[in-house]
Amino acid sequence: MVSSKFDSLKEVVYTPESQLRHPRQFVQSMWQDLLASRELAWRLMVRDISAQYRQSFLGVFWAFLPPLATALVFVILNSRKVINIGETDIPYPAFVMFGTVLWQIFVDSLNAPLKSVTASKSMLAKINFPKEAIILSGMGQALFNLVIKLLILIVVFLIYKLPLGWGTALSLLAILDLVLLGMMFGLLITPIGVLYSDIAMGLTVVTGLWFFVTPVVYPPPTTFPFSLLAILNPVSPILVGARDLATQGVLENPIPFFVVTSIMLVVLVLTWVVYRLAVPILVEKMSA
Amino acid sequence: MSNSEILVKAENVSKKFCRSLKKSLWYGMKDIGAELVGQNRQRKLRTEEFWAVTNVSFELSRGECIGLIGRNGAGKSTLLKMLNGLIKPDKGRITVRGRVGALIELGAGFNPILTGRENIYINAAVLGIRKQEVDKKLDPIIEFAEIGDFINTPVQYYSSGMRVRLGFAVAAQLEPDVLFIDEVLAVGDLGFKIKCLNAVNELMRNSAVIFVSHSMQFISWLCTKVMVLNAGKVEFSGNDVPAGIDYYYTRFERPDQTVSGSDKAVISDVQVFSGQRRASAGEMLLLNYGDDLSIQMGLSLDSLVSQPAIRIVIWDQELRPVVDCFSPFSGFEINPKSSSRIKLHLINLQLNMGVYSIAIVVVDLSNNCGEVLSRIDHAAHFQVKTTYTSWAPVLLRGEWKAEEC
Numbered sequence: 001m002v003s004s005k006f007d008s009l010k011e012v013v014y015t016p017e018s019q020l021r022h023p024r025q026f027v028q029s030m031w032q033d034l035l036a037s038r039e040l041a042w043r044l045m046v047r048d049i050s051a052q053y054r055q056s057f058l059g060v061f062w063a064f065l066p067p068l069a070t071a072l073v074f075v076i077l078n079s080r081k082v083i084n085i086g087e088t089d090i091p092y093p094a095f096v097m098f099g100t101v102l103w104q105i106f107v108d109s110l111n112a113p114l115k116s117v118t119a120s121k122s123m124l125a126k127i128n129f130p131k132e133a134i135i136l137s138g139m140g141q142a143l144f145n146l147v148i149k150l151l152i153l154i155v156v157f158l159i160y161k162l163p164l165g166w167g168t169a170l171s172l173l174a175i176l177d178l179v180l181l182g183m184m185f186g187l188l189i190t191p192i193g194v195l196y197s198d199i200a201m202g203l204t205v206v207t208g209l210w211f212f213v214t215p216v217v218y219p220p221p222t223t224f225p226f227s228l229l230a231i232l233n234p235v236s237p238i239l240v241g242a243r244d245l246a247t248q249g250v251l252e253n254p255i256p257f258f259v260v261t262s263i264m265l266v267v268l269v270l271t272w273v274v275y276r277l278a279v280p281i282l283v284e285k286m287s288a
Numbered sequence: 289m290s291n292s293e294i295l296v297k298a299e300n301v302s303k304k305f306c307r308s309l310k311k312s313l314w315y316g317m318k319d320i321g322a323e324l325v326g327q328n329r330q331r332k333l334r335t336e337e338f339w340a341v342t343n344v345s346f347e348l349s350r351g352e353c354i355g356l357i358g359r360n361g362a363g364k365s366t367l368l369k370m371l372n373g374l375i376k377p378d379k380g381r382i383t384v385r386g387r388v389g390a391l392i393e394l395g396a397g398f399n400p401i402l403t404g405r406e407n408i409y410i411n412a413a414v415l416g417i418r419k420q421e422v423d424k425k426l427d428p429i430i431e432f433a434e435i436g437d438f439i440n441t442p443v444q445y446y447s448s449g450m451r452v453r454l455g456f457a458v459a460a461q462l463e464p465d466v467l468f469i470d471e472v473l474a475v476g477d478l479g480f481k482i483k484c485l486n487a488v489n490e491l492m493r494n495s496a497v498i499f500v501s502h503s504m505q506f507i508s509w510l511c512t513k514v515m516v517l518n519a520g521k522v523e524f525s526g527n528d529v530p531a532g533i534d535y536y537y538t539r540f541e542r543p544d545q546t547v548s549g550s551d552k553a554v555i556s557d558v559q560v561f562s563g564q565r566r567a568s569a570g571e572m573l574l575l576n577y578g579d580d581l582s583i584q585m586g587l588s589l590d591s592l593v594s595q596p597a598i599r600i601v602i603w604d605q606e607l608r609p610v611v612d613c614f615s616p617f618s619g620f621e622i623n624p625k626s627s628s629r630i631k632l633h634l635i636n637l638q639l640n641m642g643v644y645s646i647a648i649v650v651v652d653l654s655n656n657c658g659e660v661l662s663r664i665d666h667a668a669h670f671q672v673k674t675t676y677t678s679w680a681p682v683l684l685r686g687e688w689k690a691e692e693c
Contacts, residue, residue: 009295009386009465014370016329016378018322043413044397051401126393128373129414191320195313277323284305284375285316 019277030276033130040129041136044120048137049144063148067100074100074217085218090247094160098243099216101149102178106235107207108145109182112138113275114193114200121194121286124279131279132272139183146179153246167249174242174257181238181264187271191278195285215240234260294385295466295496296348296371301380303341303366303520304333311336329378340366341520343380348513350465353497355511355529357504357536363520364500368392368468371498386465389415389495391488395455400444404435404454407443411458425461432483433457453480460487467491470500504533504605504642530641537605537643537671538572545569546665552590553650553661559584560646560668572643573670577683581634581670583646588627593661595654596622600632601647602639610639610681616653640683641674 019026053059074096077083088095116138117124124131157164193199213229215221220230220240230236230253237256244252251257306312315334322329333339341363348354356364369375371382372390397414398407408429412422422429430439433454435446443451469488485506491497492510501507507514507529514532516524524535559566560573561582567573575581589596602611613632615622622630646668650661674683 011383011385012373014373014377014382014384016331016376016380018326018328020323020326021328039419040413040416043410047397047399047402047406047410050406051399055401122393123396123414125374127390127396127414128388129416192317195316274320274324278320280374280376281316281319281323283369285312 026273030272033276034132037130037133037136040133041140044133044137045140045144048141060148063145064152067097067104067149067152070100070104070217071097088219090162091160094156094162094247095219095243096217097156098153098247099239101152102175102239102242103211103214103216105142105146105149105175106178106182106239109139109142109179110186110207111203112142113183113186113190114203116141117190117194118200125283125286131276135183135187135272135275138186139179142179142182146175150175162247163249165249167245167251171242171246174238174245174251177261177264178235178238178242180268181235181260184264184268184271187268187275190275191282194278194282210235231256234264293350294347295350296346296385296498297381297383298347298367298371299345299381301341301344301367301370301377301382302339303363303370303375304337304378305340305366306334306337308336329376331379339520341370341517344515344517344522345380346513346515346525348466348496348498350494350496352513353492353499353511354513354515355507355532356498356500356515356517357502357507357532358517361519362517364517365470366520367517368470368498368500372468384466387416387463388466388468389459389462389464389491390468390470391456391459392468392470394452394459398443398451398455401442403441404430404433404439404443404446408454408458411455412461415459415462417458417461421461422458429454429457429461432460432487434480449477449480456484456487460491462491464491464495467495467497468500469497471502502606504537508533508641533641534671534673543645543666545667547662548665549650549660549662551662552593552652552659553596554586554588555648555650555662555664555667556586556588557584558646558648558664558667560670562670567668567670569668571669573668575637575670575672577641577672577674578636578638579672581637583632583634583648583668585630585648585667586627587622587630587650589622589624589650589661591625593624593652593654595652596624596661597651597653598622598630599649599651601649603645603647604639604681605642605644608681610644637672638682638684639672640681641672642681643669643671645669 056062071093074083074085075093078085078092078096085092113135116134120134123129124134156162189199189203193203210233213233214235215229216239220236221227230240237253237260241251241253241257244250306315311334315337319329344367346354356367358364366375370377371384372388372392373384395407395411397410399410402410405426408426409419409422413419430436433450433456435450435454438446438450443454446454488510497510499507499511511529513527514524514529515522516532516536518539523539524532526532557568559568561584562573562575562579565573573581583600587598598615600613601609604610611634613634622628645666647663647665648667649663651658652661676683
C-alpha cells in the first residue's frame with residue numbers, strides 16, 4: 001500500500017531526451033522556477049551588493065565615476081573644438097552626461113548575466129537550485145546601479161534647469177527597456193561565454209567599439225550612410241528614445257523604438273529558453 | 289511507511305565524458321545546439337569520449353540508504369550529479385520523488401565579507417530553505433555550529449572548521465524526502481563529528497539516502513544497501529553491506545608499496561603469517577578476529593649503523609595508525625653488525641573488520657633525531673573479518689559481569 005502523502009510528492013524525471021520534446025512541461029517548469037527563484041535571487045543580489053560596498057571606502061562613488069569621467073572627456077574635447085559634435089537640443093554637457101549614464105546602464109546589463117553565471121560556477125556544479133535566480137540577481141544588481149546613476153541625472157536636471165514632465169516619468173520605462181535589451185544580449189552570449197573565455201574578452205572590445213557607433217556623445221546622424229547607425233544598431237532607438245523622453249518629453253522616433261522593444265521581448269524569452277537548456281551541459285563541462 | 293514507496297529509481301543510467309578539454313568544449317557547443325533543435329543526446333561515443341557511468345540501475349525507498357563506494361574516478365560523484373539533476377544522463381532514465389536535499393557542498397553561496405548571520409540566510413536560500421523557516425531555526429543553527437559570538441563576524445575571519453560547521457548546521461535543517469551525501473560527513477573536530485553523524489542519522493530516518501563515502505565505517509554504519517562502482521560499472525550491488533565492503537576492500541583498495549629512507553638499511557622479503565596461511569608483499573592475508581599474526585622480514589644494515597631499532601605500524605583503511613610495535617619498547621635489541629631475519633609475533637589480534645596495511649621503519653637511535661634508515665609503507669596487507677562491525681578500530685571481548693543489588 002502506498003501512503004497518500006506519497007502520491008502528492010512531486011516527481012521529476014531525467015532522461016537524455018531534449019526537454020523541448022515536451023514543450024508544455026518545459027514552459028510550466030520555466031514558470032515554476034521563475035517563481036521559485038525570487039527569494040534566492042533577492043538573497044544573492046543583497047549578498048553581492050552589500051559585499052561590494054562593505055569592502056570599499058568610497059562605496060557608491062565608484063558607480064558614478066565611469067560615466068562622469070567619460071562625459072568630462074567629451075565635454076572638454078567638444079569645448080576645445082577637437083571634435084565637432086554639432087547642435088544638440090539641450091546644453092552639450094547635459095546631453096553627454098545623459099548619454100554616458102544611459103550607455104553605462106546598458107553595458108552593466110549586458111555584462112551582468114555572463115558575470116553572474118561565471119561567478120556562480122561552483123554553486124551551479126554542485127547544487128540544484130532554480131538557475132533563473134542567478135540571472136535575476138544579476139539584473140537586480142544592474143537595476144541597483146541604475147538607481148544610483150539616476151542620481152547623477154537628477155543633479156544634471158537641477159543644474160541645467162531642464163523641464164520635468166510626464167515624459168520624464170515615461171523615460172524610466174524606456175530605461176528599463178534599455179536594461180532588458182542589455183540583458184537580452186548578455187543572456188544570448190552567456191552559454192558560449194561560459195564555455196569559451198574568448199567571449200568575455202571579445203565583449204570588452206565590442207562594447208568599446210559599440211560605444212562609438214551609438215549616438216551616445218553625439219546626436220543621431222541624419223545623413224546617409226551614418227543615419228544607418230540609428231537603424232542597424234538596436235541600442236540607438238532605445239537610448240536616444242530614453243534621452244529624448246527625459247529631456248524633451250517626447251519620443252521623436254516612436255516606430256523604431258517600439259519595433260526594437262517588441263523584438264527584444266520575444267528574443268529575451270528565447271534566450272531564457274536557450275539558457276535553461278544549456279545549463280546542464282555547461283555544468284557537465286565545468287566540472288567533468 | 290510501506291516498502292513500495294520508491295523515491296529514487298535509476299534505470300540503465302549511463303553518462304559519458306570527454307578527456308580532452310578542447311573537444312569537450314566543442315561537444316558542449318554541439319550538444320547545446322542539438323538540445324535546441326529538439327534532438328536527443330548522441331548515444332554513441334565520439335572521439336576522446338568514454339563512459340564515466342555505465343548501465344546503473346537501482347531503486348531506493350524511504351528509510352533506505354544506499355552506499356556508493358569505489359575508488360576516485362569510479363563515477364560515484366557523476367552518478368550523484370545525475371540523480372541530483374545537475375547533469376543529464378546520456379542513456380537511461382532517472383525518477384526522483386519528493387523534496388531533494390544535498391549535503392554535497394557545505395556553505396554554498398557563502399560570501400567571505402558578510403557575517404555568519406547573513407551567510408546563514410544566503411546558504412539556506414541556495415539550499416531552498418525559506419526565510420521563515422530559517423528565522424525559526426536561527427538560534428539552533430548558531431548553537432549547533434558552535435559559532436557563538438562570532439555570528440556577527442565576517443566569515444572570512446572564521447577558521448575553516450567554523451565555516452564548515454556553519455555550512456553543516458544550515459544544511460542539517462533540511463527536511464528532505466531524498467538526501468544526497470557526498471563525503472561531507474564528520475567535518476570538524478571530534479565533538480562535532482559525533483553531532484554531525486547524529487544529525488545525519490536524524491535526517492536519514494525519514495528519507496531515501498544516497499551516500500558516497502570512502503569511509504567503510506560510515507558505510508557499514510549507515511547504509512542498508514551498497515553498490516561498488518569501478519570505472520563506471522556496477523561491480524557489486526546488494527543488501528549485504530559487509531559483503532559489498534569486503535568486495536571493495538579485496539579488489540580495489542590496495543596502495544602500492546613505497547620505500548624511502550637513507551638506504552643504510554635494507555628490508556627484504558616481507559611476509560605475513562597466520563597459522564598455516566601466509567602472504568608476501570602484494571598479497572592479502574585473511575584473518576578472523578582473534579587470530580595470531582606474524583610478520584617476518586630480512587634486514588641488512590650498513591656498518592655505520594650503531595643502534596638500530598624497528599618500528600612496525602599497522603594502519604587501517606583510513607591511514608590511521610592502530611597498532612604500533614617498537615622494538616626498544618619490548619626490550620628487543622638488534623645486532624647492528626650482522627644481517628638477520630627479524631620476526632614479530634602478535635597474539636590474539638583484536639582488530640575490527642577491515643583491511644590493514646603494515647609499515648616497517650628502521651631507525652638509528654644513536655643520533656638524537658633518530659635517522660630513518662629505511663621505511664616501507666604498505667609492505668604487506670591483511671584483512672580481518674568479524675561477526676560484529678562497529679566504529680572503533682579495536683574490538684575487545686572483555687569480561688562482563690552483573691552483580692545483583
